[in-house]
Each structure stands twice: as C-alpha cells, then as structure tokens.
Amino acid sequence: MLIKEIKGGVCAPQGFKANGVHCGIRKNKVKKDFALIVSDVRASAAGVYTQNLVKGAPVVVTKKHLTDGFAQAIIVNSGNANTCNSNGIEIAEGMCSLVEGVSGIASDDVIVGSTGVIGQKLDLTPMKAHIAELYDGLGDRSTAAAEAIMTTDTVKKEVAVQFVLDGKKCRLGGIAKGVGMVCPNMATNLIFLTSDVAITPQMLQKALSVDVGSSFNMVSVDGDQSTNDTCCIMANGLAGNTEINSDNASFKRFAKALNYCTVKLSKMLAKDGEGATKLIECTVTGAKSLKAARTVCKSVIKSSLVKAAMFGADANWGRVLCAIGYSGADVDVHKIDVTFISRAGEVKVCEDGYGLDFSEELAKKVLTEDEVTVLIDLKSGNFKATAWGCDLTYDYVKINGDYRT
Amino acid sequence: MLIKEIKGGVCAPQGFKANGVHCGIRKNKVKKDFALIVSDVRASAAGVYTQNLVKGAPVVVTKKHLTDGFAQAIIVNSGNANTCNSNGIEIAEGMCSLVEGVSGIASDDVIVGSTGVIGQKLDLTPMKAHIAELYDGLGDRSTAAAEAIMTTDTVKKEVAVQFVLDGKKCRLGGIAKGVGMVCPNMATNLIFLTSDVAITPQMLQKALSVDVGSSFNMVSVDGDQSTNDTCCIMANGLAGNTEINSDNASFKRFAKALNYCTVKLSKMLAKDGEGATKLIECTVTGAKSLKAARTVCKSVIKSSLVKAAMFGADANWGRVLCAIGYSGADVDVHKIDVTFISRAGEVKVCEDGYGLDFSEELAKKVLTEDEVTVLIDLKSGNFKATAWGCDLTYDYVKINGDYRT
Numbered sequence: 110m111l112i113k114e115i116k117g118g119v120c121a122p123q124g125f126k127a128n129g130v131h132c133g134i135r136k137n138k139v140k141k142d143f144a145l146i147v148s149d150v151r152a153s154a155a156g157v158y159t160q161n162l163v164k165g166a167p168v169v170v171t172k173k174h175l176t177d178g179f180a181q182a183i184i185v186n187s188g189n190a191n192t193c194n195s196n197g198i199e200i201a202e203g204m205c206s207l208v209e210g211v212s213g214i215a216s217d218d219v220i221v222g223s224t225g226v227i228g229q230k231l232d233l234t235p236m237k238a239h240i241a242e243l244y245d246g247l248g249d250r251s252t253a254a255a256e257a258i259m260t261t262d263t264v265k266k267e268v269a270v271q272f273v274l275d276g277k278k279c280r281l282g283g284i285a286k287g288v289g290m291v292c293p294n295m296a297t298n299l300i301f302l303t304s305d306v307a308i309t310p311q312m313l314q315k316a317l318s319v320d321v322g323s324s325f326n327m328v329s330v331d332g333d334q335s336t337n338d339t340c341c342i343m344a345n346g347l348a349g350n351t352e353i354n355s356d357n358a359s360f361k362r363f364a365k366a367l368n369y370c371t372v373k374l375s376k377m378l379a380k381d382g383e384g385a386t387k388l389i390e391c392t393v394t395g396a397k398s399l400k401a402a403r404t405v406c407k408s409v410i411k412s413s414l415v416k417a418a419m420f421g422a423d424a425n426w427g428r429v430l431c432a433i434g435y436s437g438a439d440v441d442v443h444k445i446d447v448t449f450i451s452r453a454g455e456v457k458v459c460e461d462g463y464g465l466d467f468s469e470e471l472a473k474k475v476l477t478e479d480e481v482t483v484l485i486d487l488k489s490g491n492f493k494a495t496a497w498g499c500d501l502t503y504d505y506v507k508i509n510g511d512y513r514t
Numbered sequence: 515m516l517i518k519e520i521k522g523g524v525c526a527p528q529g530f531k532a533n534g535v536h537c538g539i540r541k542n543k544v545k546k547d548f549a550l551i552v553s554d555v556r557a558s559a560a561g562v563y564t565q566n567l568v569k570g571a572p573v574v575v576t577k578k579h580l581t582d583g584f585a586q587a588i589i590v591n592s593g594n595a596n597t598c599n600s601n602g603i604e605i606a607e608g609m610c611s612l613v614e615g616v617s618g619i620a621s622d623d624v625i626v627g628s629t630g631v632i633g634q635k636l637d638l639t640p641m642k643a644h645i646a647e648l649y650d651g652l653g654d655r656s657t658a659a660a661e662a663i664m665t666t667d668t669v670k671k672e673v674a675v676q677f678v679l680d681g682k683k684c685r686l687g688g689i690a691k692g693v694g695m696v697c698p699n700m701a702t703n704l705i706f707l708t709s710d711v712a713i714t715p716q717m718l719q720k721a722l723s724v725d726v727g728s729s730f731n732m733v734s735v736d737g738d739q740s741t742n743d744t745c746c747i748m749a750n751g752l753a754g755n756t757e758i759n760s761d762n763a764s765f766k767r768f769a770k771a772l773n774y775c776t777v778k779l780s781k782m783l784a785k786d787g788e789g790a791t792k793l794i795e796c797t798v799t800g801a802k803s804l805k806a807a808r809t810v811c812k813s814v815i816k817s818s819l820v821k822a823a824m825f826g827a828d829a830n831w832g833r834v835l836c837a838i839g840y841s842g843a844d845v846d847v848h849k850i851d852v853t854f855i856s857r858a859g860e861v862k863v864c865e866d867g868y869g870l871d872f873s874e875e876l877a878k879k880v881l882t883e884d885e886v887t888v889l890i891d892l893k894s895g896n897f898k899a900t901a902w903g904c905d906l907t908y909d910y911v912k913i914n915g916d917y918r919t
Contacts, residue, residue: 163847226834228869334840421915424878427632434568435739442568463600464633470816503908511828
C-alpha cells in the first residue's frame with residue numbers, strides 16, 4: 110500500500126477548512142491563540158482523552174458532544190487551559206455556542222480544546238469579539254490553526270498523507286501541540302486529525318483507540334500526564350469510498366495511514382519536548398508480550414538519568430539496564446542486549462546483561478546526533494514496541510522553574 | 515516514650531565498632547572508599563533490598579548470608595557498584611572472606627555492599643592490601659565509615675538515639691548514603707543500622723520491613739530505582755533487655771526508635787539529592803486508605819514539573835493537582851485542598867480542587883526556604899502519609915549529563 114506524504118495538514122482532506130487568529134487571551138499580540146477547523150458536512154468523529162482524574166472542562170464537554178459519534182467543527186484556544194475553574198463547563202459550552210452562532214453548526218457537534226494556564230478563569234469576551242473574524246477567514250489555513258494551538262512549542266506540527274481506498278483518492282491530515290506537561294502552569298497534548306474517508310463512528314473510534322497505543326501513548330517528555338490531553342478525529346466521507354463498517358481490508362489501510370500520521374506527529378512532539386536538544390527513540394524487540402515491550406521502552410524513555418545522560422552524550426548503558434529492571438515488565442536480565450544507533454553509526458554496549466568493551470569515541474559520536482535510537486533486544490519472545498522521548502536539559506529546568514519569576 | 519538523640523552513629527550502641535579508609539578503588543586519594551562495621555558478638559540481622567530485577571552482586575550475596583537471620587560484620591566499598599559484572603558474586607564473596615581472614619568472623623556472617631560505577635569489574639587487590647589497616651583501626655569511628663560509603667553525597671549522614679526497654683538503656687544508630695540513583699554511572703541508597711537491643715531475627719525483620727514503608731520507600735530523588743539499594747540492621751542484644759520475640763510493647767517502642775532514625779536519615783537523603791537546593795516534604799491527610807495516601811504523596815514528590823517549580827519557588831499548585839490526578843489513587847478531585855508551608859509561613863492555594871486568590875508575594879517567601887512542605891488534604895478519610903524529595907535543578911542535569919565528558 111502506498112502512503113504518500115502531501116501538504117495541507119488538516120485541510121488536505123476534501124471539505125475541511127481551518128483558520129487561526131489572535132483574539133487576545135495571550136498578551137503577546139503576535140502569537141495566534143484561537144483556532145477553528147470546520148468540515149463542510151457533518152462527520153464521523155472519535156476521541157481519546159487524558160486518564161488524569163483532574164480533567165479540564167473542555168475534555169468533559171468534548172466527550173459529551175461526541176457521545177453520538179458525530180461532529181462538524183473544532184474550536185480551540187491557547188493561553189488558558191480552562192481547568193480547575195468553577196465555571197469551566199459553562200465557558201467550554203460557550204465556546205461551542207460561539208461556533209453555532211457564526212456557522213449554524215449545532216453546538217453539540219463542536220469539539221472544544223483549551224491549553225495554557227490552569228486555575229485562572231477563562232473569559233469568553235475576547236473570543237466573542239473575534240469569532241466572526243476567525244470564521245470568515247476559514248480556508249486552506251491549516252498552518253494558522255497549528256500555530257494558534259501552540260504554547261511552549263518551538264515549531265508547528267502538521268502532517269498529511271494521501272492513499273487509495275476502493276480506487277478513490279483519500280486523505281488524512283493532522284495538527285498537534287505538545288509537549289508533555291507544558292508551561293505556563295501546565296498544558297496539554299492536543300492533536301486534531303481530519304480525513305475525507307467514509308467510515309462509521311464505531312470503526313473510527315476503534316481505529317483511533319488502537320492507534321494511540323502505539324503512537325501518542327508512547328511519547329513521554331517528563332512523565333507528567335496533563336489534565337487536558339485530547340486527540341480527536343473527524344472523517345467526513347467526501348472521498349467517496351465504500352463506508353468502512355467492519356474490520357476489513359479498507360479499515361486496515363485506513364489504520365495504516367492513520368498510524369503513519371500519528372507516529373510522525375509523536376516524533377515531532379517528543380523532539381520538541383521542553384528544552385530538548387534531541388529525539389530519543391527506544392525500540393524494544395524480543396519481548397514476551399506487547400505489554401512487556403511497551404512497558405520497557407516507556408520506562409527507558411521516562412528515566413531522568415537516561416535522559417540526562419543523553420543530553421551529555423554519555424553512553425551510560427547501566428542506566429538503561431536499570432530502567433528496564435525497575436519497569437515491572439517480565440524480562441530475563443541475563444539476556445538483554447543494548448545498542449545505541451544514530452546516523453553517525455551504531456555501537457553495542459551491553460550483551461546478555463553484561464557490559465562490552467566499546468569505543469567511547471564512537472559512542473560519543475553516535476550519541477551527539479540529534480536523533481538517537483536505543484535498541485534493546487530482550488531475546489525472550491517475538492514482540493516489539495517503540496517509544497519516543499527527549500533529553501533532560503538545563504532548559505527544561507529553566508522553562509519549568511522560572512515561569513512566574 | 516522518650517527517644518533522645520545522641521552522638522556516635524553506628525557505634526552508639528554497645529559492642530559496635532566501625533572504621534573507614536582509602537584503599538584505592540577511587541582515584542581521589544583523600545576520599546575514603548572502604549568501610550567496616552563489626553559487632554563484638556553475633557547479632558540478629560535483617561535486610562530489605564532493591565526491587566529492581568537487575569540486582570548488584572552484593573545484594574545477592576547479602577541476601578544469602580542473612581538467610582539464617584544472623585550477622586556480625588558489614589563490609590562496604592564505594593567507587594564501584596560490582597553490578598552487571600560476570601564475576602560479581604565471586605568478588606562480593608571475596609570481600610566477605612577478607613573480613614573472615616582478619617577477624618575470624620565466618621564469611622557468611624558478613625553483610626556486603628558496593629556503590630559506584632556499574633559494569634566495570636571490581637578488583638579485590640586494593641581491598642586485600644588495606645583490610646588489615648581497616649580492621650586494626652576499628653573503634654568509635656562511625657563517621658569514618660559514613661564518609662567511606664559516600665559517592666556524590668555532599669554531606670555524611672549519621673544518626674543515633676537512646677531509649678529504654680525493661681529499664682535498660684538501649685541504643686540504635688545508623689549511617690546512610692544516597693542519593694536516589696546517583697552518579698558516577700549509577701549508585702545506590704545504602705543504609706546500615708545497628709542496635710544493642712535483644713530481639714529475634716524474625717521480629718527484627720518485621721520491624722525493618724514495616725518501617726521502610728514509611729521511611730526509605732517514601733524518598734524519591736529522581737524516580738529511578740537503583741540496582742544496589744540495601745538497608746540492613748544488626749541487633750546484638752548487649753543492652754540486656756528481655757529479648758523481643760513478639761509484637762509486644764517493647765517491640766512497638768523499638769519500632770518507634772527505629773522509625774525516628776530512618777525518617778531522619780530519609781530526610782537527609784532527600785535534602786542531599788543530586789543538585790538539590792531544598793527538601794520537599796509532601797504530607798497527605800484525609801485519604802481513604804494508607805495506600806492512597808502514600809501513592810498521592812509519592813506521585814507529587816516525583817513529578818518533574820512540581821520539582822522544577824519548587825526550584826523556581828513558583829506556587830504552581832496546578833502541577834500538584836495534576837500529579838494527584840494521575841497518581842492512580844482513588845481521590846475525589848473536587849475535595850482537594852493544597853497548602854504550602856515553611857518556616858516563613860503558610861499559604862493555602864487550592865480549595866475543593868479550585869484555585870484560591872492568594873498572595874504571590876507570601877507564596878514566594880514560603881517557597882524560597884530550604885525546607886518546604888506541600889500539605890494536601892483529600893478530605894475523604896482518615897489516613898495520612900508523608901514523602902520526601904527535592905527540587906529539580908540545573909545541577910541535577912549537570913551532574914547526570916556531564917559525568918564522563
């Protein structure tokens with residue numbers, strides 16, 4: 110199956126328009142803070158959300174609006190997470206009503222997201238004042254939307270692909286913002302995906318729920334899980350394929366295209382982690398189960414000591430072994446091989462749980478690259494998994510320690 | 515019951531002698547790296563160890579030697595963790611044999627510990643050359659032993675108390691080194707306790723196993739669990755009390771004295787965390803269960819975002835709430851109160867899960883102190899717990915990123 114990367118982000122699929130403007134929630138007047146994505150027609154919709162017991166009001170409202178499996182628009186603000194506020198639900202519903210007011214789309218067909226400071230009341234006034242401008246400017250402006258949802262992100266995150274189902278050209282696009290639990294007070298991973306594929310809400314939810322297990326749930330910046338994490342997808346059927354309503358060949362193709370986009374966005378989120386200087390990919394092979402494979406690579410990616418060593422380009426494989434050992438996964442510690450890989454080469458540092466003599470010079474070269482893979486072979490089974498993270502740097506501490514000073 | 519702090523560390527109890535010397539495992543000739551603690555008579559002994567699947571050879575050997583519940587000496591080196599080495603067991607046994615050689619104490623009555631770099635072979639030669647010097651110098655030298663087990667610790671950690679059982683003056687002392695998973699490559703929490711109380715091995719093990727649940731297991735520096743963590747205690751009975759052989763009043767008194775020492779050492783370990791500028795104590799009250807109370811305060815103490823905010827003296831209570839929310843504990847998020855406390859005052863920042871208006875100036879003053887308490891009231895039950903940690907600083911990243919460069 111051919112998956113081809115194309116331009117256009119969330120506007121690549123037929124019948125989707127987007128926009129992003131500055132409405133004034135953020136004081137920085139250059140930074141857009143208000144985004145809208147609209148489908149020409151009502152679309153199948155699905156979502157996955159933070160497991161944190163403390164949930165932002167937008168998460169509660171979006172879940173409610175997606176109960177029937179359909180949506181037509183996504184409204185998002187940055188600069189305030191609308192979380193831990195006594196009037197949060199009312200404000201989140203208010204944002205959806207603003208969309209209904211300008212577009213006629215029923216407010217319960219609107220997905221809502223907020224990201225930024227928590228515990229400070231979100232005022233609808235600036236959004237009311239700019240909703241018409243936001244709506245009137247809708248067009249092929251995925252990038253404006255991607256920019257408007259950014260908080261401490263240093264780069265916008267967009268992706269789109271094209272593929273074929275039933276001889277029809279189909280597209281899937283997405284935008285995302287990160288990066289872990291982020292500054293100001295805390296923030297959010299927000300991911301919004303669009304597609305013109307025809308698929309039932311049930312199958313769309315299934316595709317998304319399975320997908321995040323190998324994509325966004327495998328990303329860690331600092332191990333903290335935000336109150337507002339949300340990933341939503343709308344699929345409006347305008348590609349004209351036969352509607353996917355079972356776990357058939359078309360579903361599998363769609364799932365592949367989805368995974369291409371979500372993995373790409375996952376890597377972008379990890380690489381742009383707060384203060385990060387490099388992307389760390391950890392691949393585990395030879396695990397006894399998928400769960401063990403995922404548990405091990407997430408434990409390694411999350412270890413502060415591994416992350417700090419990566420910042421220093423220090424081949425401290427002992428820390429990798431240690432993070433495997435306390436992960437809780439069922440592994441045989443006397444079978445573990447560890448190899449560091451990057452475009453500068455590869456160096457095996459540990460075999461059967463014991464250290465190898467290796468070239469420190471080569472290891473330094475390998476680890477100095479801005480994308481490094483830690484390959485762990487558990488040699489105990491046939492399961493594998495990959496997780497993505499970043500290094501721990503002075504800037505992470507600076508960003509998260511100094512915000513309000 | 516009166517527990518009085520006294521001097522003397524592990525040599526405060528009757529019949530214990532200690533020493534620490536430089537034998538040459540470490541290149542720095544000023545730093546002691548070889549420690550010995552000996553009891554005049556064979557003592558009841560108990561231990562708790564790392565749960566990491568990757569275990570240092572000394573952990574394996576100590577466990578084996580304590581199977582019968584008795585020991586008479588503790589031998590420890592710093593500078594090399596003797597972990598992930600193919601000949602590790604042989605070397606750890608060899609260290610115990612060195613003790614037997616100079617003292618006549620059976621090698622399987624010796625507890626052994628190692629801390630420092632992992633994956634590099636540990637050579638017995640320097641220890642062979644200095645074991646006589648170490649043994650001959652035994653005396654009231656707890657401090658020398660405390661210094662010899664330090665790695666990146668910036669201060670030695672010693673404590674001792676005196677209390678009364680059956681009208682007999684009893685003593686309990688301890689030394690410790692930290693601090694989390696530590697540099698060079700990784701290291702260890704090592705804690706060695708001594709007492710002159712008469713107690714059966716079974717009751718001693720019970721006291722220690724219960725105790726660590728509210729002391730050393732509530733300390734987090736970076737969330738990484740070392741391969742070599744070990745806490746051992748010897749009790750030689752020379753105080754002359756009636757031997758404790760059940761869960762009686764004397765047992766409870768002994769457990770209290772033990773907890774006094776272990777909590778004191780726990781705070782020292784947390785405050786001296788790598789790069790730390792302050793001790794963070796998190797106390798949770800009103801929990802539905804002890805497990806929930808412990809889970810919540812450990813989650814808060816471990817959060818990189820909370821730790822970074824504490825470094826910046828930033829009253830980011832949202833991060834505290836977030837860490838509670840993802841802890842996995844059963845809490846009602848709409849009942850949570852959060853207060854920051856230090857010797858500069860206290861400031862309540864969150865009530866019933868919503869933010870309060872508070873003085874940023876006062877909050878800054880409170881959080882700028884070098885010992886800060888985060889008090890969380892869950893208002894849902896009668897259980898409470900306390901955990902200790904430290905802030906996340908530039909120096910943590912520096913220490914752990916730059917070691918081998």
